[in-house]
Amino acid sequence: MAIQISPSILAADFAHLADEAAAVATSADWLHVDVMDNHFVPNLTLGLPIVEALRKAAALPLDCHLMIEDPDRWAPAYAEAGAGSVTIHAEAAKAPVRTLRSIRAAGARAGLALNPATPVEPYADLLPEFDMLLLMTVEPGFGGQRFLDIVLPKIRRARELIRGRAGAVWLQVDGGVSADTIERCAEAGADVFVAGSAVYGAEDRAGAVEALRAQAER
Numbered sequence: 228m229a230i231q232i233s234p235s236i237l238a239a240d241f242a243h244l245a246d247e248a249a250a251v252a253t254s255a256d257w258l259h260v261d262v263m264d265n266h267f268v269p270n271l272t273l274g275l276p277i278v279e280a281l282r283k284a285a286a287l288p289l290d291c292h293l294m295i296e297d298p299d300r301w302a303p304a305y306a307e308a309g310a311g312s313v314t315i316h317a318e319a320a321k322a323p324v325r326t327l328r329s330i331r332a333a334g335a336r337a338g339l340a341l342n343p344a345t346p347v348e349p350y351a352d353l354l355p356e357f358d359m360l361l362l363m364t365v366e367p368g369f370g371g372q373r374f375l376d377i378v379l380p381k382i383r384r385a386r387e388l389i390r391g392r393a394g395a396v397w398l399q400v401d402g403g404v405s406a407d408t409i410e411r412c413a414e415a416g417a418d419v420f421v422a423g424s425a426v427y428g429a430e431d432r433a434g435a436v437e438a439l440r441a442q443a444e445r
């Protein structure tokens with residue numbers, strides 16, 4: 228299972244996004260972009276124009292995490308804007324199968340995200356429709372929150388569901404992933420790790436990515 232690290236630019240200096248993307252360009256695998264609309268979550272971050280700008284400025288593929296209402300309407304536009312991956316929330320999507328298919332049709336990897344309280348089992352039959360399952364390890368909306376240990380059993384169950392299927396579905400964790408928590412996530416079966424404050428809160432961003440990767444691979 229190859230480990231991938233996706234630093235979240237939510238924790239970066241928004242006045243210097245291109246520099247912040249460049250700081251992890253050779254150490255990370257993806258650049259995680261948190262799109263929030265102040266409706267699905269109580270916070271407002273950034274949208275399509277910044278994703279389009281980052282797409283041109285950043286060397287890494289963009290891992291767009293849509294924490295918005297009506298992802299069915301907006302997700303294809305993020306894929307068309309050149310995101311490498313577009314993840315929608317199961318709690319917000321009204322037609323997740325159609326939307327996941329339209330993300331793939333636009334050339335991006337399709338992701339499905341579940342909040343801490345959303346069970347994974349009802350989505351087992353949908354596994355062939357997406358490329359990545361994102362299990363939130365905090366309630367979505369803000370960086371810098373405390374990792375929720377209660378999600379660990381769900382990570383294990385999701386890994387088992389994925390193992391039983393043909394085709395590779397990546398298992399991403401997002402929220403409170405740090406030097407203290409990444410090993411538990413990896414041990415439970417996660418293989419893609421989002422880290423905001425653990426990377427951009429460090430002076431040496433690339434060093435922080437390398438350290439997280441080394442711990443996840445242990």
Ligand code: DX5
Pocket residue numbers: 235237238259261292365366367368369370371372401402403404421422423424425
């Ligand atoms: C939270 C976002 C996360 C956030 C993670 O809703 O989805 O991607 O940026 O930040 P940390 O790693 O600081 O918890």
Ligand code: ZN
Pocket residue numbers: 235259260261292401421
């Ligand atoms: Zn995120």
